[in-house]
């Protein structure tokens with residue numbers, strides 16, 4: 001129902017979005033996964049008609065939205081990364097304002113407000129001023145505002161960055177319910193691999209403005225089907241040892257995080273003898289060794305040599 005064709009956005013010396021072709025089918029939940037600066041927000045700004053592409057096109061049911069941006073705006077509910085609410089007003093007043101912008105009034109408007117505050121779990125607090133809400137509650141009302149005009153497609157730009165775990169879970173559950181139970185089409189961007197794994201059927205992985213991989217979660221993980229991920233926990237951080245271990249024969253990618261080192265190796269690689277030998281040389285204690293099936297985070301590491309959250 002919605003697609004981008006070789007979408008490109010150039011700023012002075014940066015190509016923020018580079019030849020990106022995405023497809024979003026009705027009822028699907030699609031993830032756009034990439035680190036900070038990958039170009040996700042810029043792509044969303046163009047899809048939602050807030051920014052003109054340098055080249056390429058965005059199509060809604062086959063028709064270019066560059067000519068008819070109004071059609072797209074009616075269909076889309078966009079939850080931006082930044083909170084877009086009036087702080088001095090209550091949640092209820094904010095929702096009333098957004099509802100009126102979309103032409104709702106009277107009983108219909110009140111019914112819709114009742115529905116969206118219930119949806120985000122804030123019905124009993126709707127009369128409080130937005131400035132007194134926690135960051136997570138503000139995000140939930142942000143989602144409620146995007147839902148006021150009964151959009152067919154919901155686009156969310158990193159909606160859980162910096163919020164408390166309770167609001168995060170609530171948001172994720174709400175989006176999941178909207179997609180699975182109400183058939184809402186969802187485009188969800190994040191640099192949190194676990195969120196995309198939980199919510200999305202299909203995933204585009206972006207880096208430096210380009211789509212570097214696309215597929216169902218299973219297809220993407222199949223990129224690593226003949227590899228395994230070994231997570232080694234140490235008693236503390238040993239930068240020199242970690243660098244040394246990353247060079248062991250067979251290790252294809254390595255990423256260190258605090259006391260742990262993650263290695264991607266071909267299945268069946270005999271690693272333990274070398275691991276313990278080197279650890280002993282550096283006086284390091286191996287606390288735990290865990291062999292895992294690859295995650296989308298590992299796929300990203302394999303494709304780019306970097307971690308998603310570098």
Ligand SMILES: Nc1ncnc2c1ncn2[C@@H]1O[C@H](COP(=O)(O)OP(=O)(O)OP(=O)(O)O)[C@@H](O)[C@H]1O
Nearest residue numbers: 011012014016034035036037038039040041042043
């Ligand atoms: N208005 C602008 N002018 C110049 N450069 C920009 C502009 N907007 C974005 N960029 C650059 O384009 C690139 C992509 O940015 P974008 O915000 O789309 O990435 P992102 O994947 O959404 O990351 P984040 O999660 O940090 O928002 C970055 O290098 C950014 O600095």
